[in-house]
Amino acid sequence: MRNIKLLIEYDGTNFVGWQIQPNGRSVQGEIKKAIKEIINEDVNLIGASRTDAVVHARGQVANFKCENKIPTESLKKALNSILPDDIVIHAIEEVDPNFHARYSAVEKTYRYFITKNKIAIGRNYFWFVKYELDFENLKKCAELIIGKHDFEIFSKKGTNVKDYICEVRSAEWKIEDDKLIFEITANRFLYGMVRGLVGAMVDVARGRFDIDVFKKILLEKCNDFEIMHAPASGLVLESVKYPNF
Template identity: 35%
Template sequence: MTRYFIYLSYKGTNYHGWQVQNNAVSVQELVNNALSILLKHEVKTVGAGRTDTGVHAKNYVAHFDSEIDNLDNNSRFLHSMNRILPHDIVIHRIRKVKPDANARFDATLRGYEYVISRSKDPFLLGLSWQYDAKLNIENMQLAAQQLFNYSDFTSFSKVGSDNKTNNCEIYKADWQVNGNILMFNIEANRFLRNMVRAIVGTLIDVGRGKITPEEFAQIIEQRDRKLAGTSAPAEGLFFTKVEYPEKVFF
């Protein structure tokens, strides 16, 4: 068997996240089906991580195994995959990797961005949180920097999650302003379920003056999801990157 990484993007509006669901359509289900049709054997992909219902991905990675060993950069196969898949899922590349490479467990960094449109914009509908309240961006930036001081993010974890640990190492967290677009970028070694949306929702509370940057830090310290803000809507969130060590590649 040959193992491959498959690189893809998707608009998550029509899907119940990446992960296969019993009674709902997911991105993983459609990718598995397309691969199985073309390869003529059952394929089950393993993704770099979950994405919630409605969340998008610009650069997502999964792995799968096949008895066929000539899929590496096979343009005809890529073309066939993209013809089978719906318009809101696109495959960019298929790359041969080491037999024990794992898209989930070998990832050393994952990145997300959250997009807020500060004005009503029909062209960003479904691809941003359209939120026009006045915000103190400086305080939001100060609060975001507090994330570097902690590793336990239970306060931003979905209640009832079966995580073995709620510890994450944050590598990047900042806000960028471009006209009417406000974007939050965050990178870490791993993320908890609903973590980014909970962080953004709580940072918005800082921007609105409901809590201070210091109180944002205290919320992290309390390790209690009920103290954090409401999760930001899914449509503004994009999975943007995932990185792997060179040892997984040939």
Template identity: 40%
Template sequence: MRYFIYISYLGKGYSGWQIQKNGYTVQQVIEEALGKLLSRTITISGSSRTDKGVHATQQVAHFDSITPIDPVHLTYRLNSVLPSDISITAIRPVVEAAHARFDACHRRYAYTIITHKDPFYRDRAVWLRRTPPLGLLNQIAALFSVQADFEFFSKTTDATRGFICNIEEAAWVAIDDKIVFYIQANRFLRGMVRTIVGTILKVATGKMDSATVAELIQKKPNTRPILTLMPAHGLTLVEVGYPPSLFVQQNVS
């Protein structure tokens, strides 16, 4: 039977989500914990590849079990053995062919900026001494609410499925002494959100004009511009959405 596992983690102590040869990753830690509790080798496949230092309040992965499990009980057992910076929030049975990455309808990220030094946010937000007006930030962010080729806003190595993304939301929100950039799309490219945030701030501070941004999105000039990749620790994967038809009811005796 196949299950979706919902995961929350702080990314500071890990070399990103995906297993790699020379780094300690979130996927590795969870696979080891599942293997220990289920007494067999378990491989999980995630919805998104968060980079080193990036966080998640809702990462989703799928795994298979040859015997039915009690999701509530396994969730508790996993949280008992996982480190304090990783939490399992739910395990849900899904149809056999469900895929955490390819069946996702949308992914939503948040990039958090604090306007004064706060030790409680030092690993989860970027501190900027001054920030542009919220209205100006949203005016620039609106340029990105399109379906387009975002190759210039991604790391050049990511060409697996092309560069077309449909951005459904791109907006800044003021929350207390923080400003948070929310962006939702059907898919994202590597480094895309952090590059978009850096570009918006660059335009808002007069270091780039909005016409240049529009050209990068719509016309793809021959010269690749130098864009700013914001620090990883300000970024959080906050939601992954799926069609309700993927989920099934399970009776556990």
């Protein structure tokens, strides 16, 4: 039995998310269907991150086990020849039998993209924020979230996990022309967590509430203020890191 690892890029605009669902196209479903067409095996395709509807990825990782002996480079070419244009397989390799795309991951990096000017071309990859934003307050918020914290209040309801503690290893806002980019790396992420953090930080930066309130929400889990979740379209899974196998 072989264990095959995939490095995947996809445009999430027209997907219901990574995971197979009954109500529309999923990235997992499209890749599983293509694999079956090529090797005639119905594989269990495991993704590193269950990205939500409309969320994009440049560095999604997945793995599956199979009996077929097709060379990995041949499999990559075959998959890219039949997959839809909004999914690309960038690399395929055979890995240790114990490798698990989700549970073997030690950290993930996401980026969130904001445009301060309304755009037509590229609108599916940015959140257009019409408010004036205080960039220094964005930076201060990002500094506060570094370290181990309980992020339950920033995640979406229905998150089914044993605990809500995540270790944020880096968090930074950058300016590129008229764009704002938030990059965050952590050992794990909760459902909707990045979008909740971005929404709350933008609320601070536009003056809806001050940074002391943000600190109270983060450190004391104060739920007196409703957390705004940023739109999914601006979020990209950039990379997933694994220990050596």
